[in-house]
Amino acid sequence: MKVILRHPRREVEVEGPLTVGTLLDRLDIVPESVLVIRGDELVTKDIRLSDEDTVEVRPVISGG
Amino acid sequence: MRCRVCRDRAAVEVRRHNAAFCREHFVEHVHRQVERTIHEFDMIRPGERLLIGVSGGKDSLALWHILTALGHRADGVYLDLGISDYSDESLELTRSFASERGLSLEVVDIKESYGFTIPEAASRTHRTACSACGLSKRYALNEAAVRGGYDVLVMGHNLDDEAATLMSNVLNWNVGYLGRQRPVLPAKPGFVKKIKPLLRVAERETAAYAVLQGIDYEVAECPLVAGNSLNRLKEWMVELEHRSPGALSQFVGGFVRDGSALFEEESNVDLHACQRCGRPTTGEVCAFCRLQLRATEAR
Numbered sequence: 001m002k003v004i005l006r007h008p009r010r011e012v013e014v015e016g017p018l019t020v021g022t023l024l025d026r027l028d029i030v031p032e033s034v035l036v037i038r039g040d041e042l043v044t045k046d047i048r049l050s051d052e053d054t055v056e057v058r059p060v061i062s063g064g
Numbered sequence: 065m066r067c068r069v070c071r072d073r074a075a076v077e078v079r080r081h082n083a084a085f086c087r088e089h090f091v092e093h094v095h096r097q098v099e100r101t102i103h104e105f106d107m108i109r110p111g112e113r114l115l116i117g118v119s120g121g122k123d124s125l126a127l128w129h130i131l132t133a134l135g136h137r138a139d140g141v142y143l144d145l146g147i148s149d150y151s152d153e154s155l156e157l158t159r160s161f162a163s164e165r166g167l168s169l170e171v172v173d174i175k176e177s178y179g180f181t182i183p184e185a186a187s188r189t190h191r192t193a194c195s196a197c198g199l200s201k202r203y204a205l206n207e208a209a210v211r212g213g214y215d216v217l218v219m220g221h222n223l224d225d226e227a228a229t230l231m232s233n234v235l236n237w238n239v240g241y242l243g244r245q246r247p248v249l250p251a252k253p254g255f256v257k258k259i260k261p262l263l264r265v266a267e268r269e270t271a272a273y274a275v276l277q278g279i280d281y282e283v284a285e286c287p288l289v290a291g292n293s294l295n296r297l298k299e300w301m302v303e304l305e306h307r308s309p310g311a312l313s314q315f316v317g318g319f320v321r322d323g324s325a326l327f328e329e330e331s332n333v334d335l336h337a338c339q340r341c342g343r344p345t346t347g348e349v350c351a352f353c354r355l356q357l358r359a360t361e362a363r
């Protein structure tokens with residue numbers, strides 16, 4: 001699946017299927033620090049992502 | 065995961081409340097938290113005119129949206145800090161947000177109004193960009209509120225912001241600041257009342273709210289953020305919240321309830337008019353005027 005990361009914006013390929021929780025674990029990301037967005041919906045950590053999905057992992061901490 | 069209210073598929077998990085919500089009920093949950101905060105601290109009185117500082121980021125735009133939904137009419141003010149494309153893009157997003165909703169927005173270009181941009185201030189003074197930026201924002205927002213005859217200045221600080229600020233003030237034992245870190249700062253001569261209605265809403269929740277309400281906000285980071293020590297503290301706070309859900313609201317909530325009054329005296333300092341701009345200050349010339357003088361000196 002295609003995973004879009006931010007700060008700076010970049011894309012990585014991760015092999016599915018796997019849950020959102022496992023994806024964040026694999027990317028070593030604290031779940032509280034991001035939202036995971038698939039299309040125009042937010043997905044919780046138990047949701048299973050398939051290989052065809054594109055998801056954005058969007059950090060929630062902003063400066064300023 | 066299922067919504068606590070309707071059992072539909074959940075969109076957001078809120079671990080500290082041991083709950084998850086679908087879109088509709090999450091929105092309702094956030095509205096309730098903000099309404100409760102406004103009510104509990106008597107933040108807004110009938111007839112008061114509100115001005116909200118908006119940056120194009122998720123917190124201030126989400127808060128503007130929430131206030132409007134709760135029936136509080138607020139005008140917006142955007143400070144153009146002169147941080148290259150980042151400021152231009154943030155302004156564009158803020159403008160679209162306001163015009164789509166028929167809200168009124170004032171734009172203050174700090175270069176035009178005060179003679180310097182934040183990058184210029186950072187390179188010409190000994191302050192870091194974020195410290196020059198924070199000082200300028202506080203000053204210019206209050207100026208805009210006073211000039212426009214507003215009664216209340218609404219700030220978009222969320223729970224994580226407050227927790228990080230509190231931690232920073234404790235780590236440095238900044239007792240004067242601790243006395244002033246309150247949900248409501250009452251009006252004083254030269255300063256309008258300042259309120260923080262997002263005090264109980266975590267950063268992740270304001271972001272989720274913005275996404276779920278289709279608010280197009282600035283996702284990119286400020287290019288000057290690297291030196292922001294508060295942001296490093298926030299990353300640490302998020303880690304703490306992950307290990308111990310509810311830790312941040314406990315920390316901030318307890319301080320607001322029992323802690324800040326202990327430091328109140330420390331914040332009662334003698335103020336007199338700044339010799340240059342007339343705003344109250346502890347010195348002869350206020351910190352903002354000193355920054356402005358140095359940032360605009362002929363070189």
Ligand code: SF4
Pocket residue numbers: 063064182193194195197198286287288289292
């Ligand atoms: S990161 Fe620093 S310079 Fe950039 S907007 Fe925030 S406070 Fe200002």
Ligand SMILES: [Zn+2]
Pocket residue numbers: 067068069070071072085086087088089
């Ligand atoms: Zn629901």
Ligand SMILES: [Zn+2]
Pocket residue numbers: 338339340341342343349350351352353354
């Ligand atoms: Zn001054």
